[in-house]
Amino acid sequence: MSITTGTGDKGETSLWSGERVNKDSLRVEAYGTVDELSSFLGEAKHFVSEEIGRHIVSIQRFLFKLAGQLASRDMQYVEPIVENDIVAITELVHEFESVVKLDGFVIPGSTIGSSKIDICRTVARRAERRIVALSRVETIDTTLLKYINRLSDLLFIFARYEEYKAGKIVYKKDIM
Numbered sequence: 001m002s003i004t005t006g007t008g009d010k011g012e013t014s015l016w017s018g019e020r021v022n023k024d025s026l027r028v029e030a031y032g033t034v035d036e037l038s039s040f041l042g043e044a045k046h047f048v049s050e051e052i053g054r055h056i057v058s059i060q061r062f063l064f065k066l067a068g069q070l071a072s073r074d075m076q077y078v079e080p081i082v083e084n085d086i087v088a089i090t091e092l093v094h095e096f097e098s099v100v101k102l103d104g105f106v107i108p109g110s111t112i113g114s115s116k117i118d119i120c121r122t123v124a125r126r127a128e129r130r131i132v133a134l135s136r137v138e139t140i141d142t143t144l145l146k147y148i149n150r151l152s153d154l155l156f157i158f159a160r161y162e163e164y165k166a167g168k169i170v171y172k173k174d175i176m
Helices: 026-044 049-072 083-101 112-137 141-164
Strands: 012-014 018-022
Touching: 018 112, 026 112, 049 112, 049 141, 083 141, 112 141
Parallel strands: none
Antiparallel strands: 012 018
């Protein structure tokens, strides 16, 4: 079976439910931005420590769930993001915060790896804005918003961890 179907040539795409929607719909924008985030994470994992790289692969798997839920209007997604996933990601943030004790506003990008993760963090924030916009016009599972919000926190601390391990965290107060 070919990946080329021609069914999207007129600016429409299918949701998992089979429903046809415009490719610029808020729903497609939301899951498309999640897909973009996963692609940037795929790049980032080649520039970070093995430890963070393993976490990134796990995140990419969860992003499939998130995008799948966003692409499944009026359908119960097979493997949804659940509250325990949010608890787990929050605990991971706290684990890395206990190692990297931040002391002010950080200037991002002190290493190639941290800068790649910071780009991912900003794409995660954009995905969050897209999901919020969608939630204003359609009902979505609120766990999706919680997850993407917490994910951007996790990406922030991953970037700082990479800088911490390299001894290269730069604070705003240090450059004035």
